Amino acid sequence: MTRILFVFVDGIGLGPPHAANPFSTTSLPSFVQLADGHAWTAEAPHVATPSHVFRPIDATLGIDGLPQSGTGQATLLTGVNCAALVGRHFGPFPHSATHEALASDNLFARIQRLDRRSVPAFANAYPPRFFDYARERRRWTVTTRCCLEANVPVRSLDALRDGRALTADLTGAGWTPLGHDVPVITETEAGSRFVTLARDYPLTLFEYFLTDKAGHRRIDQSPTSILQSLDHFFKAILERMDPHNELLLITSDHGNIEDGDRTTHTRHPVPLIAYGQGAHHFADATSLIDVTPRIVRALAGS
Numbered sequence: 469m470t471r472i473l474f475v476f477v478d479g480i481g482l483g484p485p486h487a488a489n490p491f492s493t494t495s496l497p498s499f500v501q502l503a504d505g506h507a508w509t510a511e512a513p514h515v516a517t518p519s520h521v522f523r524p525i526d527a528t529l530g531i532d533g534l535p536q537s538g539t540g541q542a543t544l545l546t547g548v549n550c551a552a553l554v555g556r557h558f559g560p561f562p563h564s565a566t567h568e569a570l571a572s573d574n575l576f577a578r579i580q581r582l583d584r585r586s587v588p589a590f591a592n593a594y595p596p597r598f599f600d601y602a603r604e605r606r607r608w609t610v611t612t613r614c615c616l617e618a619n620v621p622v623r624s625l626d627a628l629r630d631g632r633a634l635t636a637d638l639t640g641a642g643w644t645p646l647g648h649d650v651p652v653i654t655e656t657e658a659g660s661r662f663v664t665l666a667r668d669y670p671l672t673l674f675e676y677f678l679t680d681k682a683g684h685r686r687i688d689q690s691p692t693s694i695l696q697s698l699d700h701f702f703k704a705i706l707e708r709m710d711p712h713n714e715l716l717l718i719t720s721d722h723g724n725i726e727d728g729d730r731t732t733h734t735r736h737p738v739p740l741i742a743y744g745q746g747a748h749h750f751a752d753a754t755s756l757i758d759v760t761p762r763i764v765r766a767l768a769g770s
């Protein structure tokens with residue numbers, strides 16, 4: 469059975485090559501490798517071989533306005549058009565009209581329905597204050613809500629200290645100012661850890677959102693430095709993974725970072741990359757709606 473390493477990257481679209489598009493101006497060798505030698509822009513040729521797919525997929529979902537994370541991620545992780553359920557793009561948290569879909573159709577639950585012993589994993593660790601805030605406000609992100617609905621553990625400080633989780637910033641440097649004594653690691657070590665962790669599960673999801681924050685200019689790091697950090701992470705995954713038994717899947721919920729002239733989301737298509745065993749299942753995906761059903765199909769081996 470294929471094991472899937474799913475890296476969800478918030479806020480990256482395929483925009484025109486441009487002086488203000490960091491994908492055009494930054495050296496990103498592992499991103500380029502994942503697009504068969506091309507920069508991640510609207511001009512990158514589609515790739516569709518049995519073991520490698522690179523293609524744009526629609527994130528607008530037939531709805532006007534700028535795509536948002538709440539509806540985009542909920543669509544990506546359920547296969548249900550959640551923007552259509554709400555009647556507009558909504559985010560960053562999931563809209564109440566999508567809670568039912570997130571409960572019954574979420575990716576983690578669907579994988580467990582294939583085989584009750586087949587429990588997927590969510591690799592991100594969250595600091596204690598995240599849990600306090602989420603419980604107090606009863607407001608969970610799309611990914612953590614999927615975990616709660618499917619009894620997939622949300623990892624915390626202990627898992628991180630045991631090397632069984634990743635921080636959202638890859639290195640853990642962001643946890644020191646929060647007062648947590650967490651060893652700071654390199655992006656290469658983070659990639660290695662992700663591959664090791666993923667060997668224990670049919671699917672392991674990691675969520676990276678500094679790309680969206682950099683696109684909004686809400687963090688100190690530039691879009692360029694964020695993409696370079698992610699490039700080192702991808703390099704380590706590509707070096708450590710076994711493409712004959714494992715599938716690396718990368719996609720996003722909406723564009724943002726690729727347009728350096730604006731600090732808002734974009735309506736650009738987002739990249740879908742499938743690399744390794746079972747990649748061909750993703751060759752005909754055309755929108756966020758198509759990702760979860762194809763993951764389920766790849767894991768079912770059909």
Ligand SMILES: [Zn+2]
Nearest residue numbers: 479680684733
């Ligand atoms: Zn955003």
